[in-house]
Amino acid sequence: QTALGAYHQGRQTQFERTSPIIVVAGDELILRRGGADTRERYTPPLYHQLKSIAHLALGIHGAVRPSVGRPVDQALRDRLAALRSKASVVAGRLGELSLTPTQRERQRRFLETSLRFMDGVSAATTVDEAAVREYGRAVVPLLLANATDAARGQLDGLHELVQRWRSQMTPEEWQRLYVIVLGPKTPRAGNVQFEYFAYALGREAVDKRVIYAEGIVDVEGGLRLLATLIADRAAARDLFAEESRLERDFLADGAQAHLLKLFGKTGSD
Structure with missing residues (x-):
């Protein structure tokens, strides 16, 4: 050997x-x-709902950032139109999601701000860096609030499962x-x-x-x-x-x- x-x-x-x-x-x-x-x-549906909505901001940034300071071309308008279509569908179905009234209002504000920004970019001749950052400053507080709710839900699910498993272990098992x-x-x-x-x-x-x-x-x-x-x-x-x-x-x-x-x-x- x-x-x-x-x-x-x-x-x-x-x-x-x-x-x-x-x-x-x-x-x-x-x-x-x-x-x-x-x-x-262990992860509740709310986590995925909030995470999926928040991803729109990354998608928008990924679409517009390479074009900052450049002319708005048809390819960019097409990408934004596709994102806009999906965001509009979500906005129309917020009532179907398992959200609290506060969470639902937050998603509405985020989606409306995002739709307005995409419309502004599509109508412009060039992508303005200041406008991109202004959009970010407007939506980040909403995204961070979503992150807080998502983290709380995920941690609660994780804690419930881990503590249930811990109750089945001996103290010695838990220590190792x-x-x-x-x-x-x-x-x-x-x-x-x-x-x-x-x-x-x-x-x-x-x-x-x-x-x-x-x-x-x-x-x-x-x-x-x-x-x-x-x-x-x-x-x-x-x-x-x-x-x-x-x-x-x-x-x-x-x-x-x-x-x-x-x-x-x-x-x-």
Whole structure:
């Protein structure tokens, strides 16, 4: 058996003994406990309704920003017409959505402001940067209010499910629970699900038992990352007396010394 083969076998053995694990995969949580997986959704419809409406602002900006300072051509007018058509449909169906009166009025204001801006751009000869920013300043407070409501709804759903699962665990299981949050790079800072588990398990668990799997969007990929972290941390503790040593480049120390020499930041050997 090769050295790497022995490592991979040991990693798998250690991982198979790891339980429980929660993987956050978009709208779903997957609980792996005692060799069995349980998968449940936790995000309420309100979250998706508010998120879908808010995406209109990004669509409008994506359409007009490349044309700032340039003539308004037919291609831009066509893109805005398509967005306008969809926004008009949503505006006419706000009464069908599960919104409070305050939320419904907020969506109406956002959609009316967006429709008015698109009409103004389509009627203009050039795209004015000041007008784009004025639109942004007008709708951002509405979008942030939507974000607050969406976050509250998602967190409430997440909390209900996690606490239900926690009630089925022993205290010892909860203390050794690992959480893997799957997601791309851009929403990492302040990620709602990551922050929830940082509160639920304690800040001392961050990056130890609560792990953001940046750039990984599939459950098996997240579990492979966890298996690697568990094995590498055990090896780092035993071999280097530094648990996180294998979470940075193994060559880093020697490379840093040589880089200082290459760029004249230190003396010769």
